[in-house]
Amino acid sequence: MKRTTSNNKKNSFKQFFKAVGTELSDIVTTFKNGSWITRVSYLIMGFGNLVRGQILRGLLFLIFEAVFIAYMITTGVGWLQKMGTLGTEAVKRVYDPIYDVYVNVEGDNSFFILLYALLTIIFCIAFIWAWRENIRQNRISEELLGKGKKLTTTRQDLKALVDEKFYKTLLALPMTGIVVFMVLPIIFMIFIAFTNYDAEHNGYTVLFSWVGLDNFKNLFSASSGSNLGYTFVHILGWTLVWAFFATFTNYFLGIVVALMINKKGIKLKKMWRGILVLTIAIPQFVSLMYVSKLFSKNGLINGFLINMGLIDWPIEFWQNSTYARILVILINIWIGIPYLMLIATGILMNIPQDLYESARIDGANPFQQFKSITLPYMLFVTGPYLLTSFIGNINNFNVIYLLTSGGVVSNPKYTVFGTSASDTDLLITWLFNITTGATSDYKLAAVIAIMIFVVVSTISVISYNLMPSNKNEEDFQ
Amino acid sequence: MSDNRKHMGMKAKTTIGNTVIYIILVLMSIIWLIPFVCIVFESFRGENTGQVGYLIPKQWSWANYKALFVEDPDKTVQFMLWYKNTFIIAAVSSLIHTFIVLCTSYTLSRMRFRGRKALMNIMLVLGMFPGFITMIVLYTILSKIGWTGAGSVPGLILIYTASAAMGYYVSKGFFDTVPRSLDEAARIDGATRAQVLFRITLPMAKPIVIYQILTAFMAPWGDFIFAKYIAHGTSAGMTVAVGMQNLITKSNNSAHYTHFCAAGVVVAIPITVLFMFLQKYYVEGVTGGAVKG
Numbered sequence: 001m002k003r004t005t006s007n008n009k010k011n012s013f014k015q016f017f018k019a020v021g022t023e024l025s026d027i028v029t030t031f032k033n034g035s036w037i038t039r040v041s042y043l044i045m046g047f048g049n050l051v052r053g054q055i056l057r058g059l060l061f062l063i064f065e066a067v068f069i070a071y072m073i074t075t076g077v078g079w080l081q082k083m084g085t086l087g088t089e090a091v092k093r094v095y096d097p098i099y100d101v102y103v104n105v106e107g108d109n110s111f112f113i114l115l116y117a118l119l120t121i122i123f124c125i126a127f128i129w130a131w132r133e134n135i136r137q138n139r140i141s142e143e144l145l146g147k148g149k150k151l152t153t154t155r156q157d158l159k160a161l162v163d164e165k166f167y168k169t170l171l172a173l174p175m176t177g178i179v180v181f182m183v184l185p186i187i188f189m190i191f192i193a194f195t196n197y198d199a200e201h202n203g204y205t206v207l208f209s210w211v212g213l214d215n216f217k218n219l220f221s222a223s224s225g226s227n228l229g230y231t232f233v234h235i236l237g238w239t240l241v242w243a244f245f246a247t248f249t250n251y252f253l254g255i256v257v258a259l260m261i262n263k264k265g266i267k268l269k270k271m272w273r274g275i276l277v278l279t280i281a282i283p284q285f286v287s288l289m290y291v292s293k294l295f296s297k298n299g300l301i302n303g304f305l306i307n308m309g310l311i312d313w314p315i316e317f318w319q320n321s322t323y324a325r326i327l328v329i330l331i332n333i334w335i336g337i338p339y340l341m342l343i344a345t346g347i348l349m350n351i352p353q354d355l356y357e358s359a360r361i362d363g364a365n366p367f368q369q370f371k372s373i374t375l376p377y378m379l380f381v382t383g384p385y386l387l388t389s390f391i392g393n394i395n396n397f398n399v400i401y402l403l404t405s406g407g408v409v410s411n412p413k414y415t416v417f418g419t420s421a422s423d424t425d426l427l428i429t430w431l432f433n434i435t436t437g438a439t440s441d442y443k444l445a446a447v448i449a450i451m452i453f454v455v456v457s458t459i460s461v462i463s464y465n466l467m468p469s470n471k472n473e474e475d476f477q
Numbered sequence: 478m479s480d481n482r483k484h485m486g487m488k489a490k491t492t493i494g495n496t497v498i499y500i501i502l503v504l505m506s507i508i509w510l511i512p513f514v515c516i517v518f519e520s521f522r523g524e525n526t527g528q529v530g531y532l533i534p535k536q537w538s539w540a541n542y543k544a545l546f547v548e549d550p551d552k553t554v555q556f557m558l559w560y561k562n563t564f565i566i567a568a569v570s571s572l573i574h575t576f577i578v579l580c581t582s583y584t585l586s587r588m589r590f591r592g593r594k595a596l597m598n599i600m601l602v603l604g605m606f607p608g609f610i611t612m613i614v615l616y617t618i619l620s621k622i623g624w625t626g627a628g629s630v631p632g633l634i635l636i637y638t639a640s641a642a643m644g645y646y647v648s649k650g651f652f653d654t655v656p657r658s659l660d661e662a663a664r665i666d667g668a669t670r671a672q673v674l675f676r677i678t679l680p681m682a683k684p685i686v687i688y689q690i691l692t693a694f695m696a697p698w699g700d701f702i703f704a705k706y707i708a709h710g711t712s713a714g715m716t717v718a719v720g721m722q723n724l725i726t727k728s729n730n731s732a733h734y735t736h737f738c739a740a741g742v743v744v745a746i747p748i749t750v751l752f753m754f755l756q757k758y759y760v761e762g763v764t765g766g767a768v769k770g
Binding site for chain 2 (some may be wrong): 018026111115120159162163164166167169170171173174175177178180181182183184186188189192257261263266272275276278280281282283284285286287289290291293294296298299300302303304306307317334338339341342343345346347359385391395398401404405427428431432437442445446449452453456457460476
């Protein structure tokens with residue numbers, strides 16, 4: 001299994017370079033063999049389209065080129081030049097003797113330099129792609145005309161957008177959204193991980209600059225003058241422990257509950273199911289925050305226990321890190337079982353009944369049936385779901401934050417540059433606190449986000465290769 | 478005779494088994510429902526607005542509910558405003574969200590084009606980054622246009638819908654099960670791709686459309702991380718989730734705890750009714766999504 005993956009990787013690298021090679025040689029041969037119209041198109045994009053009568057395509061190419069050149073000359077080049085330093089002059093306060101006041105003289109802004117430089121780079125890539133497309137269209141046009149065929153008209157081009165090219169129309173809006181609001185910010189944050197951008201170096205009054213791999217070194221070295229490395233390793237450890245328990249307790253208990261409700265002879269199935277589904281319907285933040293308050297020092301649980309005479313003093317559930325950790329897992333079970341019950345019910349109904357029939361004839365007891373039929377079947381069908389919910393739990397902000405933000409005391413060992421973390425914090429809640437506190441540390445947030453990505457992608461790759469539905473696809477067919 | 482006894486034994490065993498199951502189910506129902514009973518009781522408490530160690534109010538009153546709907550002189554409880562914000566965000570973003578998800582999932586399920594596999598892989602990898610990290614950039618940009626703080630409603634709509642395409646999986650799974658032969662028959666009759674989508678596929682996709690609208694409508698009520706970051710401590714720009722959390726922070730808890738309980742009840746009732754009404758579609762979507770991964 002492993003060998004094939006690594007082979008695939010090598011092949012895909014090879015394929016990539018091969019593809020680049022063919023593109024380049026295609027560009028050269030098209031120039032050599034092409035007519036003068038094609039050759040002019042290398043300089044003036046869309047020229048070929050315009051001369052050959054495809055007005056719309058030609059105009060689009062031409063306008064794009066004009067806009068690109070104008071942008072690059074006026075501002076684009078400037079941003080790229082500043083990208084190396086991320087600005088040299090911060091905003092300054094200068095004394096104005098005429099009015100006897102201090103005024104701000106605008107300087108550079110590192111944040112926007114980096115942002116616009118990034119946009120410029122993406123614009124350049126888009127331009128190269130368009131230029132290549134322009135050449136390709138010239139070649140295709142020449143081939144078609146050489147064979148005596150006709151080129152598509154503008155009207156046909158437009159019509160194709162609701163027919164065979166309909167996917168372009170449909171994907172235009174969704175992909176723009178993803179590029180602008182996911183891809184760009186993520187690339188930007190990856191850059192930030194290599195700068196010293198934080199509340200002090202805010203890019204305006206104090207500029208930030210490139211620091212190379214320093215942030216990553218700080219994260220892994222023990223002697224960086226702070227507890228950063230210690231905190232990171234311990235929070236990562238708890239994140240994984242939490243994700244493991246949160247995923248698997250819910251999963252198995254959810255199956256058990258579904259089995260109990262679906263068992264032959266149990267009456268009022270709809271009612272039991274309904275009660276659990278009701279708790280899905282109630283917005284999670286209401287139930288989480290309320291349950292968190294139930295367990296607080298003067299909450300109902302402590303009040304009840306004292307009234308019953310079971311304890312004399314309130315138990316500080318959220319102040320004790322072990323209690324708090326157990327409690328978040330237990331409350332997560334309370335939140336999660338209804339979902340798993342629904343999912344498991346749907347899947348259990350699809351298990352071929354004759355499997356159970358023959359198991360009964362062979363004398364298997366209910367537990368054995370569960371172990372050798374129900375569980376393998378469930379694991380087979382829900383393997384990918386387990387993986388996504390494990391990853392979801394690594395980033396489960398809501399449960400941890402809403403349960404613990406009110407009361408959990410932070411661990412003094414986890415203090416990093418003025419922001420603290422508690423024993424129940426996950427990487428994602430830590431990241432949130434780092435970016436919102438008084439000492440917002442964006443560079444550290446970026447580094448942690450990258451580390452979360454590394455952890456999640458590693459787990460995904462490993463478990464995807466271990467997954468039964470991936471290995472023996474036909475076990476249950 | 479011995480056969481009969483064995484049969485009796487089996488029967489007794491199932492009865493015992495079922496009794497145990499009934500006991501567990503009753504206990505579970507109590508555990509699952511009791512917090513909601515408690516919150517209703519506490520929301521009617523008149524004698525103390527903080528946390529007390531007992532459940533049954535000594536003095537029943539509507540005061541906590543009234544406090545939600547009148548102007549608060551301290552501007553701490555701006556429940557009407559939060560509710561309005563959240564409702565606008567939920568209503569608008571559920572429509573845009575559904576539109577984007579349907580476009581993406583239909584395309585990826587039905588059409589074959591160059592780069593389709595690559596696109597799906599890129600989205601998979603993007604999904605492995607914690608989405609919150611995009612906020613640091615987006616916040617700075619949105620604050621330049623004034624869509625943060627008090628004006629956070631359009632900002633949040635944008636954030637909830639912009640990368641909606643990432644959640645195409647469940648509805649792609651649905652479209653994958655709609656037989657392709659229908660499309661092909663229509664195409665042979667001269668229908669364009671767009672006509673196939675609007676006249677044939679969409680009318681059949683009602684369950685998945687409702688599922689998408691329902692989940693997208695419920696998401697802003699429960700989202701916390703983006704809403705809190707964008708509102709940035711400005712009460713006027715909060716959603717109910719952020720505003721209500723604000724009520725039970727250490728400094729506000731003793732004055733506003735029962736207001737929080739009342740707000741919880743007011744928020745939960747319409748959402749719960751809507752959900753129970755459309756439950757069937759939700760269950761279908763959730764189970765389908767889990768099986769297909």
